[in-house]
């Protein structure tokens with residue numbers, strides 16, 4: 341039977357109207373859409389890429405460090421600095437334990453690895469994406485990939501309806517959850533589109549800057565050590581002769597400078613200090629040994645290597661690719677026999693091993709930043725529901741918020757927690773019309 345044109349229009353309208361529209365299909369968006377649908381809402385998820393979770397797939401080098409094994413929400417939240425308190429409500433509602441239960445109940449075995457990082461025991465990030473897709477399908481979420489959202493408009497002030505214009509047309513929704521992420525790794529789709537929508541709707545955007553970012557240094561010698569990972573080293577940040585920050589752990593040399601967990605975690609602090617003036621980094625290659633202990637250790641090594649050249653006598657102390665670097669920086673001839681190394685020369689070697697200087701010039705920028713610092717001002721978002729305090733029925737979740745944590749699973753947990761809460765907040769406050 342053919343439908344009348346009036347009926348057809350009504351049907352089209354019904355088909356294009358959703359109770360909840362989630363914009364952005366990353367971890368926060370998938371969790372938000374899944375939770376809203378689980379509570380019975382009619383949900384649409386719009387994603388501009390051809391598939392969901394493109395960035396999620398590269399997390400943890402493809403293995404996905406899905407959370408951090410820390411059940412104390414205060415301890416967890418303090419890793420996000422002064423803004424961390426905002427997360428108390430979300431972590432209370434859907435914390436680390438809930439995340440682990442969520443994935444485990446859907447067939448994922450997980451394990452805690454070094455530094456309390458949680459990874460899938462078998463499988464990888466693909467399994468995480470598949471579990472989230474299953475969650476969306478369970479709730480019959482309408483998923484539209486290849487659908488770039490262009491803008492969001494209030495149909496009329498006070499009508500509580502949004503019109504969402506996207507590359508494939510227009511849909512309307514009672515509630516909108518913006519989950520478009522930050523600006524880091526734009527090649528994965530996170531190009532900061534949500535900031536301008538939020539701004540147009542009256543929100544304040546704290547300037548987005550790259551965080552968890554590799555650092556370019558001025559020393560040319562880093563290229564010789566390129567690819568070398570140093571474990572258990574300490575990195576100290578100095579400005580105007582004052583020690584301002586310190587990290588211990590793993591560092592990687594690259595062709596442009598330094599990277600690896602301790603550099604990434606310190607990068608925000610390096611950036612803040614660079615804005616004020618010159619910064620010096622001191623790398624301690626032997627943090628377990630005091631200066632004197634290290635000098636004695638070198639003396640013992642040189643006894644063992646009697647008659648050999650300096651360049652062939654540092655293998656017990658340094659990885660092969662760093663030996664020529666340290667010898668060159670010491671100013672001592674590499675061919676000099678260790679028997680003839682003077683006390684000042686030995687002290688110079690100790691100094692280099694304990695205080696190897698690196699001069700940061702800049703962070704590598706959004707293209708290589710793991711996360712974006714800044715975003716939608718937290719003052720304008722209700723931490724118990726993720727609802728906007730400016731626009732009724734608007735919600736935010738994930739990296740678009742002014743929240744950034746260190747590496748180690750903190751940032752994905754922020755997405756799971758805020759996404760879940762936003763989905764729940766939106767669905768529970770629906771007016772059934």
Ligand SMILES: Cc1cc2nc3c(=O)[nH]c(=O)nc-3n(C[C@H](O)[C@H](O)[C@H](O)COP(=O)(O)OP(=O)(O)OC[C@H]3O[C@@H](n4cnc5c(N)ncnc54)[C@H](O)[C@@H]3O)c2cc1C
Pocket residue numbers: 363364365366367368369386387388389392393394395396398399400401404405406407487488489490519520521522524525528529530531532533534709710711737738739740748749750751752753755
């Ligand atoms: C290399 C790398 C490794 C990482 N590893 C880890 C890790 O192991 N553990 C951890 O905790 N964190 C890790 N992170 C951080 C983590 O990936 C982010 O915190 C997380 O992906 C943010 O999720 P999100 O949903 O807020 O945003 P995103 O993941 O950025 O997703 C946003 C989505 O919105 C879509 N979108 C944007 N604009 C539009 C538009 N106009 N229309 C429609 N869709 C749009 C994007 O295409 C994207 O799919 C890593 C990040 C990187 C870059």
